Amino acid sequence: MENSAIVVLSGGQDSATCLAFACERYSEIHTITFDYNQRHLREIQCATILSEKANAISHRLIPISSLQLMETKSALLNVDADINAAHPNDPNLPATFVPGRNMMFLSLACIHAYSLRSHTVYTGVCQTDYSGYPDCREEFVQAMAATASLAMDWPIDIITPLMHLDKMETVLLMQSLNKLDWYAHTHTCYRGSKVPCGECPACKLRAKGFQKAKIPDPLLEA
Numbered sequence: 001m002e003n004s005a006i007v008v009l010s011g012g013q014d015s016a017t018c019l020a021f022a023c024e025r026y027s028e029i030h031t032i033t034f035d036y037n038q039r040h041l042r043e044i045q046c047a048t049i050l051s052e053k054a055n056a057i058s059h060r061l062i063p064i065s066s067l068q069l070m071e072t073k074s075a076l077l078n079v080d081a082d083i084n085a086a087h088p089n090d091p092n093l094p095a096t097f098v099p100g101r102n103m104m105f106l107s108l109a110c111i112h113a114y115s116l117r118s119h120t121v122y123t124g125v126c127q128t129d130y131s132g133y134p135d136c137r138e139e140f141v142q143a144m145a146a147t148a149s150l151a152m153d154w155p156i157d158i159i160t161p162l163m164h165l166d167k168m169e170t171v172l173l174m175q176s177l178n179k180l181d182w183y184a185h186t187h188t189c190y191r192g193s194k195v196p197c198g199e200c201p202a203c204k205l206r207a208k209g210f211q212k213a214k215i216p217d218p219l220l221e222a
Helices: 013-023 042-053 066-070 101-115 138-152 167-176 180-185 201-213
Strands: 004-008 028-035 058-063 090-094 120-122 157-159
Touching: 004 013, 004 101, 013 028, 013 042, 013 120, 013 167, 013 180, 028 042, 028 101, 042 058, 042 180, 101 120, 101 138, 138 157, 167 180, 167 201
Parallel strands: 004 028, 004 120, 028 058, 120 157
Antiparallel strands: none
8 A cells, every 4th residue: 555654653742743744644544552561551542542533544452561571670661660760771771761662663563564565654753852762763763674674575664753853843743733632642651640740751851842842731731
């Protein structure tokens, strides 16, 4: 399907923006969401709502319990871990780093694209605000696209419209797409709270973006 795209949709702010961006460019949108027993499971509920708003043709929820079986030190998978600390395995990485997460997500998204005969995968990763996550870097995404294309003998483009945008620019992009109201159905807080806790790194980054853009966060007004 030449005019179709698969969007990796977590239910967070960045993936919602990425979904809105893709909707402007493709008539057939398919979304894929991953349940890896993350602390902020509320994201999955948001992803379902956002898929409906985007009139996605399909929304696949893929369970990945293997991530938690292999990695128990990440604060996103271990409720007893300190979200604001450094990762136990590398003090240069945040505690919320889940090794191999985006590698696994993009592998499965590319497989899904192949099954749908699509050549395009969208993901909302960005290295501007990437918090030190090595799997949010542009060079990783490019390598992943090349690897998937070779592995399946099927050309795959992984599009990252937010790669070089900070959170303020992401908010302004969503405003230009006339989809700011979608943010009321997104989830950011690592603690899993519906209302942003305002203390975890993700909440602070989100708040800073809206403040710099001088736009109220629809999630706080919902």
